Amino acid sequence: MDTSDVESFCLRLPKVELHAHLNGSLSEDTLRVLCMENPDLSSDEKINALISSFHLKNRSLEECFKKFDIAHAVTINPAAVKKATKDVISDFAADGVAYLEIRTTPRSVPGVMSKREYIQAVVDTIKDVPSFIGPNKFIVVKLLLSVNRRESPAEAEENIREAIVANAAHPDIVVGVDLSGNPKCGNVVQDILPLFTQARISGLKIALHCAEIPNEYEVEEMLKYNADRLGHGTCVHPSHGGTERLWKLFLDSKTPLEVCLTSNVKCKTVESYENHHLQHLLQLQHPFAISTDDKGVFSTTLSKEFELAAKTFNLSALELCHCIEMAIHASFASTDEKKQLMSELSAFKTKEGLA
């Protein structure tokens, strides 16, 4: 396919997004509107300062983490959380995403919103999707609730408890838990993985941010934990600060990896797209899901991530369709939903003359 064909093909592709943090995915328009609705931030200079710092070029992973505090400054009540969720879902649907798993860290604002009310605001908006997604659009949306490893074990325990309650109340929407946050923080193996086991026992799927930075002991324990999916997986391969042993453990686990190309390069955990560890997954046919991570912070879309993968690793139209197939299998969708997504993909392939 030539360049312009790749771009339009990636836009048309019925894509599957499995790794998208709500507050990292806010578009500039959404940020602007949420600022205007916030009396403390509604002046032009404050709005412009906030938005430009949200998109400021990162020089490190640390700098990236400071950006989420900016988004958190505007999603401070249920109405703002609903607006953020509605806009992010609409953005993905407009980008041709057919299936979306949003993940977000339950957050309380004293006197305004409890963690449960935060979660309810997201769930209510997901339930409301048919009312705001255009008639010619189709998107299935699920929710994972996150534990931020920077927070205390008590916070982590509370988030897992809230996730179990939310899953019991909305099993078709709240499908999993995610471990994320600054990888330099927290004692995950001792304080957090045991909590995730409680979530697993109650029927929630497990997604772990893994090996964003080198940490042999933690990565080994995470690989042995047999999560349903892993995110990033940057420092597993020996060429990126991992070891042969970790790499073998990872391959043997056959755990699907959520691959975030632009996030890794803009956070400088991977030096270039050409050097990205996706090359090894392609070579070894290890399952992966091309993902955005934080489309707002990194000014990307899922179509652009597919286009990047296609151009960097010379992937054909059929190989891009196979990426969607792998993501469907790795998703936390129900069996019927997976069948529906697979039949949508085969109808797409027929229409594109690929079947």
Ligand SMILES: CNc1ncnc2c1ncn2[C@@H]1O[C@H](COP(=O)(O)O)[C@@H](O)[C@H]1O
């Ligand atoms: C860049 N790579 C990353 N690595 C680890 N955690 C990340 C992340 N990108 C985002 N988050 C996690 O997602 C939260 C923002 O969304 P929510 O407030 O939950 O909706 C961040 O605070 C961080 O904990």
Ligand SMILES: [Zn+2]
């Ligand atoms: Zn992430």
